[in-house]
Amino acid sequence: MELTKYEEDMYNGEYGEGKAECMEILVSLGKIYDAEKMIPITSAQVSGVSYKTIGDAGLDFVVDLGKKADVTLETMLNPAGVDIENWEELGFSEEFTKKQIDIIKGYESIGVMSTCTCTPYLIGNTPMLNDHVSWSESSAVCYVNSVIGARTNREGGPSALLAAIVGRTPYYGNHILENRVADMIFDVSYDFNNEAEIGALGYYVGQIVNDKKPYFKLTSNPGRNNLKLLGAALASSGAVSQYHVEGITPEAEFARNHDSFDELETIDIDETIIKDTISKLSTTDKIPDLVCLGCPHASITEIQKVTQLVKGKKLVKDLWICTSKAIKAISQQCGYLDIIEQAGGKIVSDTCMVVAPIEELDYEVIGVNSAKAANYVPNMCKLDVVYDTVENLIDMISE
Numbered sequence: 001m002e003l004t005k006y007e008e009d010m011y012n013g014e015y016g017e018g019k020a021e022c023m024e025i026l027v028s029l030g031k032i033y034d035a036e037k038m039i040p041i042t043s044a045q046v047s048g049v050s051y052k053t054i055g056d057a058g059l060d061f062v063v064d065l066g067k068k069a070d071v072t073l074e075t076m077l078n079p080a081g082v083d084i085e086n087w088e089e090l091g092f093s094e095e096f097t098k099k100q101i102d103i104i105k106g107y108e109s110i111g112v113m114s115t116c117t118c119t120p121y122l123i124g125n126t127p128m129l130n131d132h133v134s135w136s137e138s139s140a141v142c143y144v145n146s147v148i149g150a151r152t153n154r155e156g157g158p159s160a161l162l163a164a165i166v167g168r169t170p171y172y173g174n175h176i177l178e179n180r181v182a183d184m185i186f187d188v189s190y191d192f193n194n195e196a197e198i199g200a201l202g203y204y205v206g207q208i209v210n211d212k213k214p215y216f217k218l219t220s221n222p223g224r225n226n227l228k229l230l231g232a233a234l235a236s237s238g239a240v241s242q243y244h245v246e247g248i249t250p251e252a253e254f255a256r257n258h259d260s261f262d263e264l265e266t267i268d269i270d271e272t273i274i275k276d277t278i279s280k281l282s283t284t285d286k287i288p289d290l291v292c293l294g295c296p297h298a299s300i301t302e303i304q305k306v307t308q309l310v311k312g313k314k315l316v317k318d319l320w321i322c323t324s325k326a327i328k329a330i331s332q333q334c335g336y337l338d339i340i341e342q343a344g345g346k347i348v349s350d351t352c353m354v355v356a357p358i359e360e361l362d363y364e365v366i367g368v369n370s371a372k373a374a375n376y377v378p379n380m381c382k383l384d385v386v387y388d389t390v391e392n393l394i395d396m397i398s399e
């Protein structure tokens, strides 16, 4: 692989043992994928934060790395296993929380921002079109490639962290323009009415394309919040890292004009497919004892919508809206937090229903409006799930 003088010096240890180790691993990774060179990156997002998913081995990895090298650019973490500020009130154990705090402190000690979110693009880690980045949470990867048009592979937590330390990642896969073309066309004749329908589209298509790039022809613009849910669903039932939506996402025109486009297979999507997929995503018809919104982490406009829905109501079951600390702070300033809390709901920050040890709490059925969460909760948390719109879910748990 061709390295610049600076990269070679890092590789040879001129900038310290830690950076040399990171370069060695990244160069080896690049060789596996036939990368011709390394490419500078502008930001990183690191998954592998929850103690539930990385355990003691992950904690040791972070602590060990912390002794050797710091990150050199904007780096944010994926959601952690608990809300560090309100873990006790939410019912999480002290033992788990202590381990979780150690992991976050380990990351913090090497310069990683300790805000933990899968929607870093909503709180300032917002790359520009064509920027190269190294992100690892699958929904964030899908959003940044598709909606923003920055370029990342679907990194693992460790490879994103190593890239953040040396400021470089191997140049292969999604970093190369030619690899960002569409692989299959989905002609969607159905007019979407809500987020559950668009999530179902993503879930259905993800199963068909796996890691390929779908190109959607939609009848209307779903908006940023729904694009976030679409990408999360695509990346959970499949391993999609980028999609195009005709007339909406920034590289759709490039994909449309590519020589290969006219030869692509087209699959029609109609109302039956969407309705069928929605019904398959629920595992029970019981009333949820917890409604959990914010997968991917909620935007301020999604929280505003929930505020309008719960205003003046009394919730008889628990409601969590998962988001970043920053969006929670804005919700407080806007008065949304007060209204949600008065109704009996909570804004839960820096964790989510999937990476938290929610199975240790006293819940049996979780209501979600995210196809990704509906896909993961039964497997990762061993709980039943009800998949529906935010309006219907709030109705189910309101007096």
Ligand code: F3S
Pocket: 078, 079, 118, 137, 139, 232, 294, 295, 296, 297, 322, 351, 352, 353, 354, 355, 372, 373, 376
């Ligand atoms: Fe984010 Fe957790 Fe969903 S990490 S995308 S809220 S499963």
